[in-house]
Amino acid sequence: xxxxxxxxxxxxxxxxxxxxxxxxxxxxxxxxxxxxxxxxxxxxxxxxxxxxxxxxxxxxxxxxxxxxxxxxxxxxxxxxxxxxxxxxxxxxxxxxxxxxxxxxxxxxxxxxxxxxxxxxxxxxxxxxxxxxxxxxxxxxxxxxxxxxxxxxxxxxxxxxxxxxxxxxxxxxxxxxxxxxxxxxxxxxxxxxxxxxxxxxxxxxxxxxxxxxxxxxxxxxxxxxxxxxxxxxxxxxxxxxxxx
Amino acid sequence: xxxxxxxxxxxxxxxxxxxxxxxxxxxxxxxxxxxxxxxxxxxxxxxxxxxxxxxxxxxxxxxxxxxxxxxxxxxxxxxxxxxxxxxxxxxxxxxxxxxxxxxxxxxxxxxxxxxxxxxxxxxxxxxxxxxxxxxxxxxxxxxxxxxxxxxxxxxxxxxxxxxxxxxxxxxxxxxxxxxxxxxxxxxxxxxxxxxxxxxxxxxxxxxxxxxxxxxxxxxxxxxxxxxxxxxxxxxxxxxxxxx
DNA sequence: TCTGCTATCCATAGATCTATGGAATATGAG
DNA sequence: CTCATATTCCATAGATCTATGGATAGCAGA
Numbered sequence: 001x002x003x004x005x006x007x008x009x010x011x012x013x014x015x016x017x018x019x020x021x022x023x024x025x026x027x028x029x030x031x032x033x034x035x036x037x038x039x040x041x042x043x044x045x046x047x048x049x050x051x052x053x054x055x056x057x058x059x060x061x062x063x064x065x066x067x068x069x070x071x072x073x074x075x076x077x078x079x080x081x082x083x084x085x086x087x088x089x090x091x092x093x094x095x096x097x098x099x100x101x102x103x104x105x106x107x108x109x110x111x112x113x114x115x116x117x118x119x120x121x122x123x124x125x126x127x128x129x130x131x132x133x134x135x136x137x138x139x140x141x142x143x144x145x146x147x148x149x150x151x152x153x154x155x156x157x158x159x160x161x162x163x164x165x166x167x168x169x170x171x172x173x174x175x176x177x178x179x180x181x182x183x184x185x186x187x188x189x190x191x192x193x194x195x196x197x198x199x200x201x202x203x204x205x206x207x208x209x210x211x212x213x214x215x216x217x218x219x220x221x222x223x224x225x226x227x228x229x230x231x232x233x234x235x236x237x238x239x240x241x242x243x
Numbered sequence: 244x245x246x247x248x249x250x251x252x253x254x255x256x257x258x259x260x261x262x263x264x265x266x267x268x269x270x271x272x273x274x275x276x277x278x279x280x281x282x283x284x285x286x287x288x289x290x291x292x293x294x295x296x297x298x299x300x301x302x303x304x305x306x307x308x309x310x311x312x313x314x315x316x317x318x319x320x321x322x323x324x325x326x327x328x329x330x331x332x333x334x335x336x337x338x339x340x341x342x343x344x345x346x347x348x349x350x351x352x353x354x355x356x357x358x359x360x361x362x363x364x365x366x367x368x369x370x371x372x373x374x375x376x377x378x379x380x381x382x383x384x385x386x387x388x389x390x391x392x393x394x395x396x397x398x399x400x401x402x403x404x405x406x407x408x409x410x411x412x413x414x415x416x417x418x419x420x421x422x423x424x425x426x427x428x429x430x431x432x433x434x435x436x437x438x439x440x441x442x443x444x445x446x447x448x449x450x451x452x453x454x455x456x457x458x459x460x461x462x463x464x465x466x467x468x469x470x471x472x473x474x475x476x477x478x479x480x481x482x483x484x485x486x
Numbered sequence: 487t488c489t490g491c492t493a494t495c496c497a498t499a500g501a502t503c504t505a506t507g508g509a510a511t512a513t514g515a516g
Numbered sequence: 517c518t519c520a521t522a523t524t525c526c527a528t529a530g531a532t533c534t535a536t537g538g539a540t541a542g543c544a545g546a
Contacts, residue, residue, distance in 0.1 A: 013428065014270035014277075016349050017342045021267030026504085027257035030264065034257075043523060056505055058524060068345040077513045077522050087344040094337040099260045101330040102311040106259045185256065269534085286493060299535055301494060320492050320543050 019067045024095060028052060029060050036070055037089040037211065038143065038182050039150035040082035089211055096185040110185070122207040123178050125216060128153075131178075138171070140179040142192040143210070145224065153180065153213055154221040161188045164195055176202035183209035262310045267338060271295060272303050279313055280332040280454065281386065281425055282393035283325035332454055339428045353428070365450040366421050368459060371396075374421075381414070383422040385435040386453070388467065396423065396456055397464040404431045407438055419445035426452035 023029050031050055035041060043061065047054040061081055064070045071084045083089055099106040123131075131137045132155060139156040141148045148158035159167060171177070177196055181188035189205045196203035206213075214220050266272050274293055278284060286304065290297040304324055307313045314327045326332055342349040366374075374380045375398060382399040384391045391401035402410060414420070420439055424431035432448045439446035449456075457463050 010430070011270065011274075013349060013352050014273045016346050016352065017273050017338055018268060018270040019346065020338060020342055021264060021269070021273065024264030025261060025268040026264070027254065027261040030257045030260050031253075053506065054523075055507080055525095058522095059505080062524080069341075074513085077520090079523065084345060087341045091337050091341045094334050095260055095263060098312075098330045098334045099263055102327060103259050103262065106256060109256050109259065187253070296536065297493075298495095298537080302534080302536090305494080317542090320490095322493060 020069065020091075023064050023067050023069055026060070029064060030092070030095070032057070032060055033064065033069065033083065033088070033092055034182075034185075036081055036083045037092050039147040040073065040080045041146065042078045042080055044078075045146075046081070086215075090215075093183065093211070096183070100184070110187070122205045124207050125213060125218065128178055128206055129218075136175060138175050138177045139206075140177055140189075140192065141181075141210070142179050142188045143181050143186075147182070147210075149222065149224045151214065151220045151222050152210060154219050156180070156221075158224075161192055164192055168195075168199060171196075171201065173201060176204070178204055178206050180206035180213070181209050183211055263312065263334075266307050266310050266312055269303070272307060273335070273338070275300070275303055276307065276312065276326065276331070276335055277425075277428075279324055279326045280335050282390040283316065283323045284389070285321045285323055287321075288389075289324070329458075333458075336426065336454070339426070343427070353430070365448045367450050368456060368461065371421055371449055372461075379418060381418050381420045382449075383420055383432075383435065384424075384453070385422050385431045386424050386429075390425070390453075392465065392467045394457065394463045394465050395453060397462050399423070399464075401467075404435055407435055411438075411442060414439075414444065416444060419447070421447055421449050423449035423456070424452050426454055 023033065028050055032046055035046060035049055041049070043054050043057050046052075046061075047057045050057065052060075061070060065072075069084055069088050070081050073080045073082070083092075096106075100110075128137070128139065132139060139153055141152045141156040141158050142161045142164065143158075144160050145158055148156075148160075152158065177193075179189040179192040179196075181192075186209055189209070193203045193205050210220075266276065271293055275289055278289060278292055284292070286297050286300050289295075289304075290300045293300065295303075304313060308315075312327055312331050313324050316323045316325070326335075339349075343353075371380070371382065375382060382396055384395045384399040384401050385404045385407065386401075387403050388401055391399075391403075395401065420436075422432040422435040422439075424435075429452055432452070436446045436448050453463075
């Protein structure tokens with residue numbers, strides 16, 4: 001149906017809000033928006049992350065741009081997309097909360113993969129701050145490297161989930177690990193914790209994720225995890241990884 | 244496209260959230276949901292409020308029911324719909340906030356009708372409480388009667404916008420009026436204030452609206468405004484209406 | 487049971503959306 | 517200017533959605 005811009009302001013209003021609704025009517029667009037709330041990405045990278053052809057991703061991004069939910073930055077021949085402001089992320093989070101509250105399926109899905117109302121309680125931000133100060137805990141950022149670079153908890157080390165297995169041997173078994181990811185709907189940290197626990201390690205998830213940390217007004221650090229690549233030898237015990 | 248329930252939990256998750264998105268992709272459904280966040284209503288009443296044939300409204304309601312955003316209650320031959328919980332209202336409010344923040348059109352529309360970043364600042368809840376105690380202010384609920392009945396600010400008098408003109412003469416010109424409605428996206432109170440001011444009265448809007456009042460944990464009253472119909476004679480000065 | 491209501495269910499024409507191939511654009515390196 | 521790369525723009529077949537008329541179902545009163 002066609003709802004042209006009429007003289008009736010009230011109808012117009014809902015019309016405008018529906019532009020936003022259009023974005024979240026498609027699962028892939030929700031996924032894309034969720035990704036963009038974490039860090040900016042190129043069209044190509046988004047395609048790889050979602051399994052869509054870049055041309056399809058571009059089409060979805062145009063819909064999101066129409067709704068002003070994303071902004072772009074050009075760098076050379078590449079275009080980086082990002083969520084257009086804090087409100088967008090808050091909206092996505094609210095959508096997730098609502099799904100969790102009203103759709104039993106959402107909770108089931110999360111639980112099925114180990115997140116959800118998990119067996120082990122999570123570490124609160126306050127507790128993490130306290131324990132980090134005393135130095136007996138390793139804070140692990142298991143999100144993709146670009147998201148870590150876009151912002152992370154100070155002192156956390158970047159170890160994307162897919163590299164976790166490979167580096168399991170490097171952990172100091174004497175320290176507890178606190179892993180975090182993107183938030184309550186994200187499964188990266190729960191999976192990491194499951195992996196670590198399977199090895200007999202002490203590991204828990206942080207409550208929520210990085211976005212919530214930032215929104216709580218806590219300090220954040222940015223930049224890649226030692227640009228050179230490998231971490232500086234010898235300093236790693238600070239982070240709880242055996243050299 | 245068809246996104247069947249696959250083994251990939253992640254895809255499933257966004258799929259489920261898209262069920263909610265489906266509700267807000269259609270302007271009329273947003274309008275319906277917004278109405279249901281205010282008070283429960285029958286299918287017929289919703290049709291009248293939105294200008295849709297009841298059969299169309301029913302179809303929209305099924306979509307909302309699928310997403311579990313509404314619940315029903317049967318009373319005789321009539322079915323009353325309502326928003327399914329606080330989270331739903333919060334979601335609608337967040338959608339409105341996002342629209343306001345990102346879509347200039349939304350703000351323009353609101354401003355065009357007198358709401359939006361209006362010329363007169365609004366009264367805060369704290370200020371209203373204080374002044375209500377000293378009794379030099381009339382609190383006016385300009386929403387439809389059924390919404391007033393479903394919950395209102397204690398001491399407020401119900402005077403739906405469409406009856407305001409007719410009863411203008413009853414106001415005590417010595418008192419300031421504070422009008423409220425459904426929230427920042429609602430235009431009822433701003434219009435009421437405009438009408439009152441045109442008559443030279445002191446009038447302002449309350450910040451936000453009733454839902455926010457309730458969410459702030461403040462006291463609310465329920466029930467119709469004197470079941471008999473006319474307000475008790477003689478007690479009205481308490482409310483600022485001349486007898 | 488029959489009748490009158492209110493609401494849901496069904497079918498459908500017409501409008502809209504999605505994924506994708508292929509062409510057109512924009513930017514940077516030669 | 518030419519070529520290569522990353523995107524956007526366009527066209528389109530096939531799937532999905534919307535509004536609505538007509539039929540059906542649940543409930544209350546005669």
